[in-house]
Amino acid sequence: MPKKLLLTLVSLTFFLQNLSAKDYKWDSNMTFLNFLENHNIPLKTYYNMDREDKELIQEIRSGQTYSINKRNGKIVNITIPVSDELMLELKNTKKGYVAKYVPIPYTTVEKTISIKIKRSFEKDLDDATKTSYYSRELKEVYSKAIPFKKMKKGDRIIIFYTQKYRKGKAFSNPIIQACLIEINKKPFYGFLLDDEKYYDSLGKKYERTYHSSFIRPLRQFKRISSYFTYKRFHPILRRYRAHLGIDYAARPGRAIVASSSGTISFKGWKGGYGRVIEIKHPNGIKTLYAHMRGFAKGMRKGRKVKQGRTIGYVGTSGRSTGPHLHFGLYKNGKAVNPARYVRKKIATVVKLKGKKYKKLRRLVKKYRPQFKESKSKTILKEKSEECLNCLKH
Ligand SMILES: [Zn+2]
Known part of the structure; x- marks a missing residue:
């Protein structure tokens, strides 16, 4: 068969199959079970999931974009993101619906912002980028190491950041990979390493400071039974998992305390998380305490709680295995590693050595010419991009 004819036949088949993909927004009042019912998907699709998979279901945010793919009007599959890395795929097979977490396909593009200060750090950067996201990130990351307030006319800010793209649209928050703040000709470099921390060009770590301080939500516990991970592949189960x-692990009945002062924004039952309290803190941060046996007296939505105040007790609600507290921390609605925020008593290593230092130096070498080049230009962020699952900055 001639190639051309074959191609025409193939495209004709696709055309005849009538495939369609449509994006929707997750309604704030919709539970996952409601969602299944609405699409005539058997509820056992949820009930048959294991404990960890059920927990992840609770991470579907209201306003989340999800897609329904159809062929000849019949659902082929539905994909619902649960984090920036994983999405739940409900696949319509001959044997019925199969639920599985799969990686979200995306591409990453590196971009640059380079501006000269005219008035002040915040005003100029926020104006140029049309968001307060970058100035807030930089302030949190470099905190006291950089005298942002002293920035004057002629000083410079250069940011190299990565932006994920999905279906041709920006997806998730930009990540600052390297940056330079120049104050009165003095350069302050920052480089992001795998440990999610920023270092200067000689390997000295910048200590993050936050608007609020956070403490461990339990005064006593046996051990950490599961750490934070955006995406991991389970080699035996041969599937993807995440633990946000x-x-x-702790004795049942142990007191759970507020990690930081704030206002209770949720108290009640949350599917796989069981009995949950959520506390809202300043700067778009929220903490979540799950699997509680019970709530402390007087806890209710809207009540202010001080750091260290007992809010509930360790249990196994929501079908968790052993008694434990699941502690989550969200920034602008996105799950982040609580370990990054919870204060440690022991001082951590502040200077890089060995392999990590070598890695940093490779980054410094990679970005050096780019910094040089960007210094002579003004590069602004493109005008508002349409963004999938981006959070309001
Ligand atoms: Zn957990």
């Missing part, structure tokens, strides 16, 4: 919090 820290699990502290």
Whole structure:
């Protein structure tokens, strides 16, 4: 068969199959079970999931974009993101619906912002980028190491950041990979390493400071039974998993305390998380305490709680295995590693050595010419991009 004819036949088949993909937004009042019912998907699709998979279901945010793919009007599959890395795929097979977490396909593009200060750090950067996201990130990351307030006319800010793209649209928050803040000709470099921390060009770590301080939500616990991970592949189960919090194994009934002061924004039952309290803190941060046996007296939505105040007790609600506390921390609605925020008593290593230092130096070498080149230009962020699952900055 001639190639051309074959191609025409193939495209004709696709055309005849009538495939369609449509994006929707997750309604704030919709539970996952409601969602299954609405699409005539058997509820056992949820009930048959294991404990960890059920927990992840609770991470579907209201306003989340999800897609329904159809062929000849019949659902082929539905994909619902649960984090920036994983999505739940409900696949319509001959044997019925199969639920599985799969990686979200995306591409990453590196971009640059380079501006000269005219008035002040915040004003100029926020104006140029049309968001307060970058100035807030930089302030949190470099904190006291950089005298942002002293920035004057002629000083410079250069940011190299990566932006994920999905279906041709920006997806998730930009990540600052390297940056330079120049104050009165003095350069302050920052480089992001795998440990999610920023270092200067000689390997000295910048200590993050936060608007609020956070403490461990349990005064006593046996051990950490599960750490935070955005995406991991289970080699035996041969499937993807994520754990968007820290699990502290502890004796049932142990007091759970507020990690930081704030206002209770949720108290009640949350599917796989069982009995949950959520506390809202300043700067778009929220903490979540799950699998509670019970709530402390007087806890209710809207109540202010101080750091260290007992809010509930360790249990196994929501079908968790052993008694433990699942502790989650969210920034602008996105799960982040609570370990990054919870204060440690022991001082951590502040200077890089060995392999990690070598890795940093490779980054410095990679970005050096780019910094040089960007210094002579003004590069602004493109005008508002349409963004999938981006959070309001
Ligand atoms: Zn957990």
